[in-house]
Amino acid sequence: MAQPGEVKARKACSSNFMDETIAHNLNQIRGRIAAAAARSGRNPDAIKIIAVTKTVALAEVLALHDLGVRDFGENRVESAREKIIAAPPDIRWHHIAPVQTRKAREIVALFRTVDAIDRIKAAEALQRRCEEQDKTLETLMEVNVSGEASKHGFVPESLKDALREMAPFDRLRVTGLMTMAPFDAPEALLRRCFRTLNSLCDDTGLPERSMGMTDDFELAVEEGSTQVRIGRALFV
Secondary structure (H helix, E strand, C coil): CCCHHHHHHHHHHHHHHHHHHHHHHHHHHHHHHHHHHHHCCCCHHHCEEEEECCCCCHHHHHHHHHCCCCEEEECCHHHHHHHHHHCCCCCEEEECCCCCHHHHHHHHHHCCEEEEECCHHHHHHHHHHHHHHCCCEEEEEEECCCCCCCCCCECHHHHHHHHHHHCCCCCEEEEEEECCCCCCCCHHHHHHHHHHHHHHHHHHCCCEEECCCCCCHHHHHHCCCCEEEECHHHHC
């Protein structure tokens, strides 16, 4: 049986290895973002990494925080709650899943920004809960640019009408749009999806373009993304 000192040493070694792995991965991702930005004549400082921590624990959050990451994404209120309460207060927590209206109260209480408003009903629920808690949320509207039935979001043709309908919701500050491209799609289709969202942002005057994840973020950066969601690539 391992002695207490041995157990402590093993835990420290494991923690050091995790920290080193995360630091290496983050440095690699930042380098790839910088290269993609250079290819399209953009400033890499204009692209924000949203670290998706839904599959990891507080230790990984703290390791990324120590490395300067301040934006983190979670998709489940239940699993995020303890991490958010225990984490440093300067973290910007992003709710990155479609909003379940029955959970709107807790989403408003825990998160700084909601990145996937996909229907007016969700916006109405968040507005009510923000009024109750005297809070304001930054939000992104999700757009289904690929047309896939499995994807959430407004269709591009309805976006301007949806924005007009949301205009009275004074507790929701819409800063941009987000989309998820088809999984494992050809490059031409991915670029078309990203270009469509970029054009919609230009047309609506919204600055933030949340598009690109672990498998396609370099293409998204080349096509104008300002926020990329990275999960798996940070931790393996």
